[in-house]
Amino acid sequence: MKLLSPVKYEYGNLKIGGGGFVTGITFHPTDSKTLYIRTDIGGIYRYDFDKQTWAYLADKVTADDPAQTYPLAIALDENDPNKLFFTCGDKRSNYICISDDKGENIIQKTLPCSVHGNEVGRATGDRLIYKNGRLYFGSQTAGIIYSEDMGESWQNIDLFGEKNISLIWTNSEGKLFIAGCSGEANSPDGVTRGHTLYCSTDGLKSFVPLTAPDPVKYENSSYYGFVPQRITSDSRYIYITFASSGEVFYGGMGAYACDTGSLSGGKVYRYRIENGVTVFDKDITPEDHIPCGYSGICSNGKMLLLSTVCRKNGGDMIYTSTDSGESWKIIMNRLEYSRFDWNIPYMKPSYNGGGNCVHWISDIKFSPFDSDTALFNTGTGLFMITGLASGDVLVKPFCEGIEETVHLNVYTTPHGRNRIIDIIGDLGGFAFEDYDSECENSFANENGDRYITCLNADLTLSDPEYIVATPRGNWTGKTKGGLILSKDCGSTWERLPMPRGLSEFIDKKLDNIEKPNVDSGWTAISADGKRIMWAVAGGRGFSNKAVCYTDDEGKTWQKSIFTDSSGNSADEHNVKIFSDYYNSDLFFAIAERGNLGLYISRDKGATFREVSIKTDIKCPRYAHYQLSRQPDKSGVFWLANGIKGLYRFEIKSDSVWISDILPKDRINCIGFGKGLEETPAMYVTGNISGEYGFYISDDLGESFARINTDRQQYGVIHSICGDMREHGVFCLATGSHGLMFGRQKSLAKP
Known part of the structure; x- marks a missing residue:
């Protein structure tokens, strides 16, 4: 490097x-x-x-x-x-x-x-x-x-x-x-x-x-x-x-x-x-x-x-x-x-x-x-x-200049009416048209009542107007937690029907989600936008025994099956579900149980089978990590676990290739944005060569340049994402100073 x-x-x-x-x-x-x-x-x-x-x-x-x-x-x-x-x-x-x-x-x-x-x-x-x-x-x-x-x-x-x-x-x-x-x-x-x-x-x-x-x-x-x-x-x-x-x-x-x-x-x-x-x-x-x-x-x-x-x-x-x-x-x-x-x-x-x-x-x-x-x-x-x-x-x-919100995830869109999709604690989420416009309202139902504390969202590259997100219901009870869907790039939302009747275990979690201020889960959407997956929470964590999917926007649901590498029923543990950007049949799940586990689905999330990984990559339960899909390739994703290394995964037909790009460094967050040419720009936060900061790589980790100074640190960073429309621009979901963006000075507006 x-x-x-x-x-x-x-x-x-x-x-x-x-x-x-x-x-x-x-x-x-x-x-x-x-x-x-x-x-x-x-x-x-x-x-x-x-x-x-x-x-x-x-x-x-x-x-x-x-x-x-x-x-x-x-x-x-x-x-x-x-x-x-x-x-x-x-x-x-x-x-x-x-x-x-x-x-x-x-x-x-x-x-x-x-x-x-x-x-x-x-x-x-x-x-x-x-x-x-x-x-x-x-x-x-x-x-x-x-x-x-x-x-x-x-x-x-x-x-x-x-x-x-x-x-x-x-x-x-x-x-x-x-x-x-x-x-x-x-x-x-x-x-x-x-x-x-x-x-x-x-x-x-x-x-x-x-x-x-x-x-x-x-x-x-x-x-x-x-x-x-x-x-x-x-x-x-x-x-x-x-x-x-x-x-x-x-x-x-x-x-x-x-x-x-x-x-x-x-x-x-x-x-x-x-x-x-x-x-x-x-x-x-x-x-x-x-x-x-x-x-x-x-x-x-x-x-x-x-x-x-x-x-x-x-x-x-x-x-x-x-x-x-x-x-x-x-x-x-x-x-x-x-x-x-x-x-x-x-x-x-x-x-x-x-x-x-x-x-x-x-x-x-x-x-x-x-x-x-x-x-x-x-x-x-x-x-x-x-x-x-x-x-x-x-x-x-009297808040001009006060940005005191905890942001959990941030996404940018390659096209569509809104450019930045913000996932935030307490206030739910915001969809920004650009970097200078103020949002009229955060994620809300048809009556304007706010959802709160989304944990994630997902969208496709082909149709970023179509977005799913996982909010809590607000403190007043005027919104209920669950899975919400937007067909206009996050401007308006509808709550999908709940997947009741799949199991008593899931139903109990859904009962809890109906209460105010309870985590609803983690979601993913297939590359063609036709299948929505939901790892139901109903509290802390996303169990592999409570993962389900719908092909008709929640009218009907099916339960996903998880097996170990031998085909036996997998033990219960936390998982997060992700889709591939290009292959609609491909989903994968990260298992949180100390060392990282990986499940792959090739039938659009109906079944997940564990893949044997010879590695000691740490992925503790409830620990913070960021996983980002490489936007120019199918089956390639990157993991920053905030402990050690920066890992590249490539899903092959019957195996997974893993390489550690920065084995001596600690990377907290990773995201991608528009590149100078066809190769996407990679943005990371963490310590590289002993110096903490934010970094950009235009060659997928062969070289990095620091893009902040010691006066541009902004506390805890939960997520980073490059702009999908403009090279040299990226977003930071901070835990103390709101949603931030960085722009190269040569690109800055006068």
Whole structure:
């Protein structure tokens, strides 16, 4: 293999706008042009006030160390707006990050505790404070720690043994310190939380309990007790919001925010300072009888803003108060009380069951420099409120530049009305006409109701208008998961009938797919477009005992049979099904069971027989890998397993030839696009000759050229695909910064 000189590329996003969970908002208290947000999987953004767009600060993060894409807390220096501190981690790598130039350059220092910005509890805060040369961090796993030497070393502050901290706060003088926690360490019975709110007035030498709501045994709650969510203050009072977890599916007592989608109750308490001591003043919880937590709260000295979080049967609400919480006025509830400007197409109510897509409001902040304006976070991006002073309230997405979505697969078409087919978590999928056009809606049914979280799609080279995909049904139940079909290149979709009656095993999986937010499976379509195959999931994984096919768009179904190399019934294991681009009778299946297994079908997927492979290619269950068919040849496909090597498979009449093109390197993703001549261009991500990056090969792996720089990394990449119509253009399905494309600078538009 020959490594060529790097090729200069420009990168951009195929715009979606927002899409993921913004977990916190941080204004600088004195500099009007310093504003940050943190996200759960998309890193940190700084707002560029001059360009009026959000600037992504994790573009240098690689797939080998993606910790910065999972930030948990932000702190600023009130005396130096150029300073930025944040904690982040993926549990394996955990850092305090420090920048002297607003995030343009970042120094990482290892934290002595486990951190994850996309774990339960991520929505509360703040957890990081910089004050008088000290950094204080309220961690998820080690309690409160502090550093006096910019993160070089850390000391512990005991909070009665509590390890999971939900917030820390100090007043402007730094003499009063308040901390919230999960209450797990002092639980009397493993179900009821211990005390969760404490106060220190002696420089954190000691803490005393601060009045908090007593635990309530809500129906369907896994744990009882209120956890502090957010805190704010004005010249008279301190205000703290609380939430009590509902049914917890994961995370144990650490699930105290909106992370499991369920909160049973909430409170808002007001406190005052009396003789230098914080004392409880009043319960100022709004009179709203629908179960929910309370989380976002802020004050501008004249008005309070408050949000519910995980409010059942209607979505979250926002309140205002001009009398320190004595009374509350609703300014947003569903689509009522406020005007809305849905400036991002997929967020329109018509694509969300007629309702408001706003949910998981865990943080809300007044602009310190414009009392008429505030920002609030959601599970699908950032929103702005204006008109607060006049009462003519306008709510609109504030997401320009924010691309925080997890993309699972991406495909390009050789012709047809749409050029890029995007498979995405939560939002389902998008079909883009070109690289500059914004989609009107993601994959939806005939009523405009969205499907969510597709795992894959398939199309033919001869008729790319005809596409199948495997989505989940959405959270509202207005769409059901399964197999969907488009006859207009992904613009509209119809759900195919389910393959019931083939076996009790498959029927149970189909029952599960009917529930909201359940994986539906993996699909493939024959080269002539006449046979559709479906490896039914109904949960995690695609069993070879649940593979079926249809020749009449789901009116009738047949079950595929898998045998081992001797012709005996194969043991059950995970498989993914793929078709050949040219031979309509040829399908193959990759078996996920530690080492790779390969099945071949020569009767259009009716039967699959295992082929003996003398190789130790790793293909663990549920592991990420990308398989791409070579678009100019029948029976040739390539595999990047993210562990070692880059493998070429060629299916012959009675055997499979396998060669490892890069035996010393680790390739994560592989895809093909239009070549310079007849040979397709190959694009890969991974480490070649010790250097991580994105690479192009115009000679099927005999030589590679790097096509990104150290500032063009973009975190975890799940899939790569070359443009089938234009050489030198390709797409990246990222796990943190949306759907991206790269284009050679010589091809870039002026």
